[in-house]
Amino acid sequence: MEMMQAETHIAFHDAPCCRGAQEWLFSMDDVYVRLENSQMRLSWLYECYAWGPHFYPFFWCDLRRMDTLDCGVFADLVETLLRRRGIECARIQQYGLAHESQKVFWKKKWASAGVDFSHWIVDDTFIYHELLVLNQNGAPRFFDTTNHRFVDENDPCASRVLYMKQCQPMSIPVVYNDILLKPLEWVPVCGKAPCFSIG
Numbered sequence: 001m002e003m004m005q006a007e008t009h010i011a012f013h014d015a016p017c018c019r020g021a022q023e024w025l026f027s028m029d030d031v032y033v034r035l036e037n038s039q040m041r042l043s044w045l046y047e048c049y050a051w052g053p054h055f056y057p058f059f060w061c062d063l064r065r066m067d068t069l070d071c072g073v074f075a076d077l078v079e080t081l082l083r084r085r086g087i088e089c090a091r092i093q094q095y096g097l098a099h100e101s102q103k104v105f106w107k108k109k110w111a112s113a114g115v116d117f118s119h120w121i122v123d124d125t126f127i128y129h130e131l132l133v134l135n136q137n138g139a140p141r142f143f144d145t146t147n148h149r150f151v152d153e154n155d156p157c158a159s160r161v162l163y164m165k166q167c168q169p170m171s172i173p174v175v176y177n178d179i180l181l182k183p184l185e186w187v188p189v190c191g192k193a194p195c196f197s198i199g
């Protein structure tokens with residue numbers, strides 16, 4: 001299997017359409033940070049957007065007309081907003097496994113919108129996902145930007161994660177499942193359980 005090399009970036013027209021969309025998003029965020037009095041909450045964003053399929057390339061101005069975003073666009077958007085709020089974070093790319101019933105549901109959702117899913121449901125087996133890791137008081141915390149919640153590594157219902165890549169260096173070491181991530185490298189993170197040989 002070929003691993004995804006680059007993390008998702010929302011494309012930018014150097015034109016009023018994308019500049020305006022960015023200004024709109026940033027001013028929304030400024031208002032809600034003040035209202036919620038929190039550097040971490042992003043509830044306004046999740047009232048505007050649900051998780052779902054869309055086409056690529058995806059531009060900043062597409063945020064004005066779309067109401068569904070996939071995990072990559074959510075991750076890039078939230079990373080941009082959190083960095084702007086002064087929070088240190090890095091993008092995480094991962095491959096994991098999911099239940100058969102979930103995959104059936106996801107494939108149906110993407111197919112009904114006419115969007116190809118083979119880049120993230122790979123070989124009908126490996127699930128590609130993007131999220132963030134944040135520096136919270138000197139400790140790394142994984143934040144699932146698609147679900148707007150912190151990841152509990154001990155949650156038995158969590159999808160099994162096989163490989164992770166930290167896309168930018170951070171000022172703190174990033175550890176998942178007792179395994180130290182190396183920036184810019186795919187690292188097996190399933191610990192003592194046998195990993196699938198991919199790559």
Ligand SMILES: [Zn+2]
Nearest residue numbers: 013017018061
């Ligand atoms: Zn644009």
